[in-house]
Amino acid sequence: MIRQMSSAPDNPWLDQGSSQWPEQPPESRRPLYFLVFAAGVLLLTLMAVFYIKVIRDGRDAADPDKDPKATSTTADAPSTAKTTTLNANGSLEEAREAVSQLKEKSSCTAKDDAKSLTVFIQAAKKEDKLNKERKLATSTLAALSKNCGAEYTVDLTKQMKKSTSEVSDLVSDRSWWHLASPAPSGAKDVTEFTTGKHNIRCKFDDDDESVSCSIYIYDYPSPDGCENKTATYHLSQAKEATADCNSALNSSIQVAYGSTVSHNGIWCSISQEQGITCTSELSGKGFQLKRAAARLF
Secondary structure: OOOOOOOOOOOOOOOOOOOOOOOOOOOHHHHHHHHHHHHHHHHHHHHHHHHHHHHHHHHHOOOOOOOOHHHOOOHHHHHHHHHHOOOOOOHHHHHHHHHHHHHHOOOHHHHHHHHHHHHHHHHHHHHOOOHHHHHHHHHHHHHHHHHHHHHHHHHHHHHHHOHHHHHHHHHHHHOOOOOOOOOOOOEEEEEOEOOOOOOOOEEEEOOOOOOEEEEOOOOOOOEEEEOOOOOOEEOOOOOOOEEOOOOOOOOEEEEOOOOEEOOOOEEEEEEOOOEEEEEEEOOOEEEEOOEEEEEOO
């Protein structure tokens, strides 16, 4: 007997009594919805960040005098002082705070510190409180001179003298200078001098506030390039002493042995045994000259 084969395949999905295949169950769209939602949240976040940045930058641009501490509390003192100096129209309180910080946290940059001090003095004058605030200004200057050294002190003085008359008057007396080697009391103010033997002759220069001394006869090795020539030694307020033979100074003002003279922050002692020793009050540097030897210190 031949068995007749069914025309429909034996398939469990086929409904009984039906020749149609059943519809497939629909796929879930939840992953697609999640991706769309995540993309939307990310876009909104980026837009919010952009909006906040644009608004903040716009406000900063519209208010250039804004206190830098309002947006940053981690800046160190030199940076804060420098920012305050750029705001000449700031309040006296802001200027006072910047100057007060210089005592302990100055970067020893004379130009920046001069700006801070100048703004402070101008703000005090504007509010008619200059006399009251003068003590803070001078104590700050004294601390800076001590902490930052001789060269800084000279530079700061020059920087502040370029400013207003009130600022220039404050620094002109130099009472705030920290002196490494003050001149002895009773030192005579002179502009030139020589010894009893006229072998060493010195002149003070008011332009660069220095002293130079020429020694004509000496028994020690000459400075470089000065063999058999008059040697001249130079000393300024802050720099190391130097020697050359580019000039031969002369003076007719004789000072007695055992005396001391000074001018523009440099003093010289005159001794028959030790020769002439000139010293910067500010730095303590100098030179000693006598026929037997010369010494830079």
